């Protein structure tokens with residue numbers, strides 16, 4: 001079996017951590033035991049490009065137990081948990097290609113390694129795998145692919161652009177857009193894990209700090225909500241008037257980044273766009289300001305622009321690079337090279353929330369395999385039934401019951417639908 005991980009001797013620590021996560025993933029566990037019995041993915045070759053975490057390991061086990069042949073690479077150079085990668089290889093027999101801190105060349109070598117397995121299905125997080133597969137040299141590979149899934153907002157945006165340009169080579173289900181995914185993973189998952197990453201990297205006190213969140217999508221609002229919960233004074237920056245209004249009415253101060261720059265102590269970007277914080281903002285920041293990103297790509301902070309303002313940066317702590325602005329001597333602390341701070345400096349979203357995201361992934365894969373002959377080369381939503389079933393099972397596993405409509409209530413609602 002081919003693989004490329006940092007150190008296979010880390011496997012037993014990885015196994016312990018994977019089992020720890022598994023305990024908080026009851027929905028995925030249930031799917032795994034159904035998959036074990038029915039083997040709905042029998043023989044399917046899956047190339048997965050996901051953050052290599054304990055939660056992802058449990059998804060890979062589920063797909064394998066469903067009969068699939070799974071090949072895994074990292075969806076980000078800094079998010080790999082090396083002990084998990086080792087455990088996937090040694091204990092679970094899953095060819096894994098991922099090393100924390102790998103350079104860009106190795107990152108793409110690993111993507112190409114999983115593509116060498118000639119996948120029939122792709123499971124992506126950010127669309128780098130799909131993008132590489134559609135490059136001219138490999139384009140004919142898409143003919144063998146029956147479909148795929150995409151985990152994240154940025155990936156869905158990229159895939160929809162490919163669909164619009166008529167270059168998407170096979171159907172892909174946008175797992176991100178399921179309610180049981182983005183309303184929980186993007187909001188509560190990113191909210192908690194981003195704060196976790198900032199604290200692990202810096203040990204800074206959030207209470208009383210001015211905490212600037214750039215972008216008020218689901219990830220931004222989760223982060224703002226949790227920072228507020230820790231006692232920070234939260235400022236939101238936005239470009240969308242509706243979202244800005246929501247942030248105001250959620251109780252946050254809203255202002256342009258140029259105005260927030262001299263006020264903030266901690267800045268986090270969650271927009272999906274490039275150069276959200278730029279040199280003209282860095283020069284106005286306080287001495288010892290902290291900047292980081294929780295969006296998919298490391299493009300939201302203009303790091304080349306920051307470098308131009310400063311001398312050589314100094315690594316002052318693990319995951320903290322300190323830049324000193326020549327003009328005013330202010331130190332700006334960049335976390336995790338501007339990559340996803342929650343997955344680089346912490347462990348990503350907790351298993352409890354990834355349970356629903358990855359239940360969607362497993363069920364979406366099953367859906368595509370069953371229906372691919374009817375699907376076109378488009379981006380599809382997760383079927384509503386899968387989404388509501390996952391919500392129902394999650395509630396059940398939490399020991400919670402909810403009310404059911406009475407016959408009278410059903411009739412009343414139906415009368416409105418019929419216009420009677």
Ligand code: ADE
Pocket residue numbers: 050051052053054055056189343347348349350351354
């Ligand atoms: N994305 C965010 N958190 C994650 C996690 N824990 N595992 C996999 N992907 C993630």
